[in-house]
Amino acid sequence: MVSIRLGMAVASAALLAVCGPVLAQTPGDAAVYQQPPAPIADILDTEPTPVASLGPDRQRLALFGRANLPPISELAEPSLRLAGYRINPRNNGPANGRIAWLTSITFKDVTSGAEVAAALPTGSRFISPTWSPDGGKVAILRDAPDGLELWVVDARTGAASALTGAVVNAAAGAGMEWAPDSRSILFRAVPTGRGPAPVADAAPTGPIVEQTGGSARPVRTYQDLLGSPADERLFDHYFTAQPTLASLDGRLTPVGEPGIVLGASISPDGRYILQTRVKRPYSYATPAGLFPTDIVVTDMTGRVVHRVADLPLRDNIPPPFDAVATGPRSVSWRADAPATLVWAEAQDGGDPRGQAEVRDRVFMQAAPFSAAPTRLIDLPERYAGASWGRDDTAIVYSRWFNTRHETRFLVDPSNPGEGRVIVERNYQDRYNDPGTPLTEPNAAGRPVMTFAGEGRTILMDGPGATRQGEFPFLARVNLDTGERTELWRSAPGSYETIVGLLDDDGRRFVSRRETQAAPPNMVIRDLDAAEPQALTTFPDPAPQLAGVTRQTITYSRADGVQLSGTLYLPAGYDAARDGPLPLVMWAYPAEFTDAAVAGQVVDTNNRFVRPGGSSHLFLLTQGYAVLDDPSMPIVGVEGAEPNDTYIEQLSASAQAAVDAVVGMGVADRNRIAVGGHSYGAFMTANLLAHTDLFRAGIARSGAYNRTLTPFGFQAEQRTYWEATDTYTEMSPFTYANRINEPILLIHGEADDNSGTFPVQSERFYAALKGTGATARYVVLPYEAHGYRARESVGHTLWEMVGWLDRHVKAAPSAE
Structure with a gap:
């Protein structure tokens, strides 16, 4: 039901729901917003x-x-x-x-x-x-x-x-x-x-009635x-x-x-x-x-x-992610033509579960639209857009979620009907990303590919991910021969991305440059000059964190999958002097179809990192080490569904991460917390339910009962009735009685994210309370899936610091 929000169902005095007097804080603190400890508040108030x-x-x-x-x-x-x-x-x-x-x-x-x-x-x-x-x-x-x-x-x-x-x-x-x-x-x-x-x-004229006629109409x-x-x-x-x-x-x-x-x-x-x-x-x-x-x-x-x-x-689109509605979709103007429509139509009824040689057909139709549409190309996957260039050159993209496969076709719009494959790849493969065509506005303001040199030679840029880091590049590529000439690559120790070209050949451009110590600023990069020319001099927005150190660590899961994470240590930390620290592990699982791709490591030491909003990295100012984004891959190989072994893979990844930071001597095994937002919150609750690796957890804006999202969630394409056991076993709500570590739940009262209705946290907290867990449930008035208000962000960080200080930092160290 929708209504004008003139007030709050959650009164300010009910901002916090506290699980019993043993966790109560200063009288009255539940009725007002609190400020995080220094220097977090000062950083939050810095001009962006x-x-x-x-x-x-x-x-x-x-x-x-x-x-x-x-x-x-x-x-x-x-x-x-x-x-x-x-x-x-x-x-x-x-x-x-x-x-x-x-x-x-x-x-x-x-x-x-x-x-x-x-x-x-x-x-x-x-x-x-x-x-x-x-x-x-x-x-x-x-x-x-x-x-x-x-x-x-x-x-x-x-x-x-x-x-x-x-x-x-x-x-x-x-x-x-x-x-x-x-x-x-x-x-x-x-x-x-x-x-x-x-x-x-003021009074309804009758009941609200919905009716279905017996045909299946699954809706996410x-x-x-x-x-x-x-x-x-x-x-x-x-x-x-x-x-x-x-x-x-x-x-x-x-x-x-x-x-x-x-x-x-x-x-x-x-x-x-x-x-x-x-x-x-x-x-x-x-x-x-x-x-x-x-x-x-x-x-x-x-x-x-x-x-x-x-x-x-x-309202009858099948649940799989590769499913689409029938009829024209993705209708747009061709960017490089005066007035030509382009669109795709499914040729398999929109349902990916059946066999079909052609999944999508891409059509063109030029003004005055009196002639029949022209078939530009048939695709074996779903249409994923196009890069337009000129009459004889365009690139059409197709993707298939189920295999994470991408294909790029070179097409000649002046001679439509066929296309030549120029790229096939797993689109999650960061090491082998060839980049994408560099586009710039044409005279009509529409993005078109940038040509450089003779024939069908275009400029391409890409992230340039390697084991040693991301080093964005600019290359000249001949689409007919495949010949590739790299013009420029971000230098070691820096991270530089192209903002826009200053000439047609790609010799001069504006870029955004940063290093681990220098904040992002705009420069003019001239490939014929030794040094770039500075355009801006934006200062460090959080110099209080300048002394924080970070490194990419790598380790292996028990099944051999390679894992990694970014380890942050507080400013001034000395391992010999300070010993193992309380540590927070903040993560977000991801699904893969290839174990090798899941195990790719990209070092981040050439990036300038400063926290903003309700970032967990603010905990570095309070004496905590942080393992940020440790790999939590859920891998399905040879057609297996990743989520059928979700708990086992998640637990194994967490075990490997804990062993890695403890083995380095920077983390105290008895004082490690786990946390996450959204699907990371779901992960947090599951790890507390199925392992004893963590002292406490923080779960923000999550979903905990998958029966409430019965037509798929995250990367799960099957319905609840097709994978009942998986839905049940992946739901931490099912195992609330096993959570014996303190857990802090935070949720925006107006969460707008599909699947993370606030009732998810409300009912999960009720289950935790009913089974005797130590839990705290914080509702942020007016907040959506991400937290925006200064008061909400500050209070969230206050809650996180207080929870960890009480349940993690104050815990006895491991012997």
């Missing part, structure tokens, strides 16, 4: 580092200032949860907990270094900055007291002006797009004369769905939008009729608009993206010139 974006004309770098953690009062503003979305009814945009506000723009000339600040009103905050195709301006959505306004900022002068009043409808996303000529912007407006929001009836768990006729009326009110063109001279031109428009995109030639419009009947079981949908092409006046698809309600 700006983010950078290079303009399409390659002349200016935009530096966007970011807001810090918002106050809880901001998250407490009324919000609506409708059809898979969360919105703020005040401004008809995303709910506050889902927004990272930006606060300033500074344009930096990459040649002279001169800076110009955007002349925005004092106190402005905004979202969705978007470069114009010509690189001369940036459009933003500015928050006003009564809604969102569309503004444009001149990148040369910093002058800023509003194109609209507070009329932007961003309920379904910002959805604004520059026209190819950079003279106008397509956006969605609140319909003129919309009136006040509908008010729910979704959050924030419609739940009543009142919700449907609210959905209509807030999501109905009027597509509108705003010209830079201030004229607003409606485009067609209002409707529930979830997507609108102008063709690269500026003549058409591709629109995705939702229609009734709505569903109470799926989000809006699966409601009945019209996908149409209109001209710039809104007149429908072509209907791509009339899709029904899609």
Whole structure:
């Protein structure tokens, strides 16, 4: 059921639920937010580092200032949860907990270094900055007291002006797009004369009824769905939008009729608009993206010139991850053509469980859309997108989750129907990642591949993962011959990624460079110069952690699978003087189909690491060692389902990690805690239930009873009825009576993540309490799956430090 959140079901006095008087703290501490110990609070309040974006004309770098953690009062503003979305009814945009506000723009000339600040009103905050195709301006959505306004900022002068009043409808996303000529912007407006929001009836007119006709309609768990006729009326009110063109001279031109428009995109030639419009009947079981949908092409006046698809309600998609709905999907414009549609359609009924030589067929259809669609290529896997280049060159990607397999096909759009395989790989294989084509905006502002040299030679960049670390690279690749020439690679000891090219050959580019000791900053990299030219000088946001040491450690599981993790030690730690430390192991399991890929190790010593938000790395300031992201691979080989041996593999990985840090002499075997967020919380509860390796645990925003996610979870594709034993045995709720170590449960009251409903922690805590466990259950008001408010983040860290100090640090050392 969805309703306007004018208040909290959880009163502030019930912020914490405490398991008995033995764990009670200072009287009254459960009724107020607490601050973490020094220096954590100071670090949390440090101004965030700006983010950078290079303009399409390659002349200016935009530096966007970011807001810090918002106050809880901001998250407490009324919000609506409708059809898979969360919105703020005040401004008809995303709910506050889902927004990272930006606060300033500074344009930096990459040649002279001169800076110009955007002349925005004092106190402005905004979202969705978007470069114009010509690189001369940036459009933003500015928050006003009564809604969102569309503004444009001149990148040369910093002058800023509003194109609209507070009329932007961003309920379904910002959805604004520059026209190819950079003279106008397509956006969605609140319909003129919309009136006040509908008010729910004081008394219902009848029961809420759902009915199924006997056919199987398995639906994965979704959050924030419609739940009543009142919700449907609210959905209509807030999501109905009027597509509108705003010209830079201030004229607003409606485009067609209002409707529930979830997507609108102008063709690269500026003549058409591709629109995705939702229609009734709505569903109470799926989000809006699966409601009945019209996908149409209109001209710039809104007149429908072509209907791509009339899709029904899609509530019958099979559970496997490779399953898709039938009919056109992933409909988009071809980036390198004037007005050509591209989409995929399943050829196997959308169900991967049967045999089929062709899984997906990719179609093209050019304006004026009177000719039949052209088959671009048939795929043996699911369509995963395309990189467009020019008439004779494109790369089409396909993937198959069940095997983690990826295939890349070189295709000639001017001679469609066939493709040549140029890459086949396990997409989890980090060591053999060939990189991806480097794309840049074309004249219409659409991303196209960057060609360098003769023929079909393109530029590619990639992560460059090796055992020694990640060293991103730039290469020139001839797609016809496969000849590959590496132009540049990040130097040993540093980590440098390409932000944008400054020439067509890849000889000059802006990059983001960091080292273990130096924070990320923008530089100009000239391959013909010895040293890069600094563009920014952002300081270390947390110098209090500068003395922390880290190293990548490797070890083996009992079955031979290679494992690794990053070991952090507090500043000033001396093993000979200080001896073994209390240690926190913070992890997140992952599923693989190849043991060799699961065992890949990538050193991180060339990265600059500082914690933010509610990071467990803040524990380093309190005398704890941290083993971060120790490998917890769950491997299924030769067709075996990984999760059928989940507990055994998880326990073996944890045992190996504990033995490794104890063997190094840095961790006290009797004072090791385990923790994790989301699926890591699920892992934590399972390790406490099935092993005696840990002194205590911290489980944040997890799921603990898999019968509540019966149509699949994480990487599990089978339903509960197909793998009942696996669902039962993987659920720590089943073994709550075996958890004999203290466990701290934290959960956002408004968790929006599929599968981690707050009831998961609520019921798990009740089971722990009923079976005599030592547990503490913390509910964070207004918080979603990730914690955003300054008060919530600070309190979470206070809880974590207090729990570990009490149950781990204070425990007697191992002899």
